[in-house]
Amino acid sequence: MSEDQEMTYGEDYGYIPATSVRSGVGVEVSADLYCHAVQIVNIAFVGQPGRDGYVLVDAGMPRSADAIIEAAEERFGANTRPSAILLTHGHFDHVGAIIELIEHWRVPVYAHELELPYLTGRKSYPEPDPSVEGGMVAKLSGFFPNEPIDLGHHVQPLPEDGTVPFLPDFRWIATPGHTEGHVSFFREKDRALIAGDAFVAVRQEYLYKVVTQQFEISGPPRYFTPDWTQAKASVERLAALRPQLAITGHGRPAGGEELAAGLKRLADDFDKMAKPEYGKYIEV
Ligand SMILES: [Zn+2]
Numbered sequence: 393m394s395e396d397q398e399m400t401y402g403e404d405y406g407y408i409p410a411t412s413v414r415s416g417v418g419v420e421v422s423a424d425l426y427c428h429a430v431q432i433v434n435i436a437f438v439g440q441p442g443r444d445g446y447v448l449v450d451a452g453m454p455r456s457a458d459a460i461i462e463a464a465e466e467r468f469g470a471n472t473r474p475s476a477i478l479l480t481h482g483h484f485d486h487v488g489a490i491i492e493l494i495e496h497w498r499v500p501v502y503a504h505e506l507e508l509p510y511l512t513g514r515k516s517y518p519e520p521d522p523s524v525e526g527g528m529v530a531k532l533s534g535f536f537p538n539e540p541i542d543l544g545h546h547v548q549p550l551p552e553d554g555t556v557p558f559l560p561d562f563r564w565i566a567t568p569g570h571t572e573g574h575v576s577f578f579r580e581k582d583r584a585l586i587a588g589d590a591f592v593a594v595r596q597e598y599l600y601k602v603v604t605q606q607f608e609i610s611g612p613p614r615y616f617t618p619d620w621t622q623a624k625a626s627v628e629r630l631a632a633l634r635p636q637l638a639i640t641g642h643g644r645p646a647g648g649e650e651l652a653a654g655l656k657r658l659a660d661d662f663d664k665m666a667k668p669e670y671g672k673y674i675e676v
């Protein structure tokens with residue numbers, strides 16, 4: 393893509409009329425960690441208002457750019473902008489507003505090397521699986537966009553050494569399974585974790601749980617997860633870090649004992665709790 397070529401979303405992208413009771417709600421998890429819900433998905437701001445700067449993690453649902461810019465300006469001040477946008481992965485509900493955000497803020501985007509084909513128009517995600525074990529959202533998931541977006545030169549790989557641009561205290565952790573290049577972000581000093589969809593805090597397959605945001609530390613969204621062996625190893629990797637705070641892709645932030653116990657249970661009992669009994673990404 394040359395300098396003046398336009399960035400594009402997948403052709404199957406459009407407004408998704410799915411929302412929840414937490415849409416528009418922001419939660420300050422700690423002085424420099426803020427979780428904001430966009431319809432059914434979370435974005436995170438890392439950085440303390442009035443200090444050096446901030447970074448946005450993930451980019452919400454399609455057509456949510458105005459809401460994200462408003463949330464950023466409300467927390468950090470009018471006309472402020474993040475230093476960068478970091479992506480846990482490139483599913484539509486995590487990159488839905490990214491082109492408008494790049495155009496508005498003129499900031500670089502970072503994602504794992506293995507996620508770049510899906511962000512530069514080269515590769516579609518596997519089709520969501522409406523036949524997977526689960527409720528109404530799983531059955532409707534066939535309508536979810538899976539085509540690649542093309543950010544061209546605006547997206548760059550995360551540094552190979554595990555460091556995170558603009559966030560010197562954080563490391564990125566490879567957590568594949570849900571997608572090939574899925575990453576989580578971890579900070580040792582307060583054991584804060586931004587987990588994307590490696591695990592989530594509301595089961596994503598059931599419509600009433602999504603709408604009411606019923607809290608439950610759960611495996612990655614089933615209809616969109618093609619590699620359950622890797623997904624399990626990723627949950628074990630994150631559980632071993634013993635996070636004290638977690639912002640996941642879906643559901644309210646979690647912390648302390650509910651997080652420790654929930655994550656341990658999920659890691660110990662992954663095959664029963666997370667992995668579907670049947671579905672096209674399950675080998676029998
Ligand atoms: Zn996802």
Ligand SMILES: [Zn+2]
Nearest residue numbers: 483485589641
């Ligand atoms: Zn998601």
